[in-house]
Amino acid sequence: MSALTAGTSLIVMAFAAFFAYGFIHGRLVVQNNPALTFQNILTSINLFKAELFGWVIILICDVVAAWALYLVLAPVHKGLSLLAAWLRLIYSAILGIVILNLVFVLLLITNSASLASFSIEQLQALMMLSLNAFQSIWSIGLIIFGGHLLVVGYLTLRSRNIPRIIGILLLLGGIGYIFIHLCNIFLPEYSKLISTLTLIFTLPMTLGELGLAIWLLFKNPARESVS
Structure with a gap:
């Protein structure tokens, strides 16, 4: 049951992330263009609310996945499984x-009439500040999430049941999350480096958890001795 719960949570999360961030956020938010971003969200406010709903679904799935993966991986090594769960829960809190x-941002735009003392440029600046904070704080969370994937990847490699390729992909994905988002925070001026790292690690970052999710959905992990 825990394997099915973990796999389902990871799959739902993947679709919700694609919908909320890949589709809506990328469509509405235009970097370095506050006026166009403000107009996009104002004219597509229901779409922006749908993005918010998607993030709430992702948050719930992350918490459920932390618990379910702990139960699945505890037979491999209880202490490390607990560490992985806590890292994911810390990431969830940051999320x-x-x-x-x-x-x-939603309150700022939907209540702009009650903020008449602010000029439109000031409202747009506040909106972009919040959107930039969204991206920067999320990057911090994704560094911790990368640590979670490293621990999960190690545990899957130690498992007698989970295919080793999944563990390798999770380890590479964890390394990718850590390096990309460390660069996003501390070296934002090196955009070419960040793009290169993203290109290199996109595949393992995507396939690691997705592969684990599919395996959990269609396999029934046998009990292993606790280390």
Whole structure:
């Protein structure tokens, strides 16, 4: 049951992330163009609310996945499985803070009439500040998430049941998350380096958890001795 719960949570999360961030956020938010971004969200406010709903689904799935993966991987090594769960829960807490930035953007735009003392340029500046905070704080969370994947990847490699290729992909994905988002925070001026790292690690970052999710959905992991 825990394997099915973990696999389902990871799959739902993947689709919700593609919908909320890949489709809606990428469509509405135009970097370095506050006026166009403001107009996009204002004229597509229901779409922006759908993005917010998608992030809430992702947050719930992350918490459920942390618990379910702990139960699945505890027979491999209970202590490391607990560490992986806590790292994912810490990431989830940061994700909750990230979502609040989008809530602030929604309130800012839908209540712009009550903020008459602010010029449109000031409202747009506040909106972009919140959107940039969303991205930067999320990057911090994804560094921690990368640590979670490293631990999960190691545990899957130690498992007698899970295919080793999944563990390798998870380890590479974890390394990718850590390096890309460290660069996003501390070396944002090196955009070519960040793009190169993203290109290199996109495949393992995508296939690692997705492969684990599919395996969990269609396999029934046998009990292993606790280390």
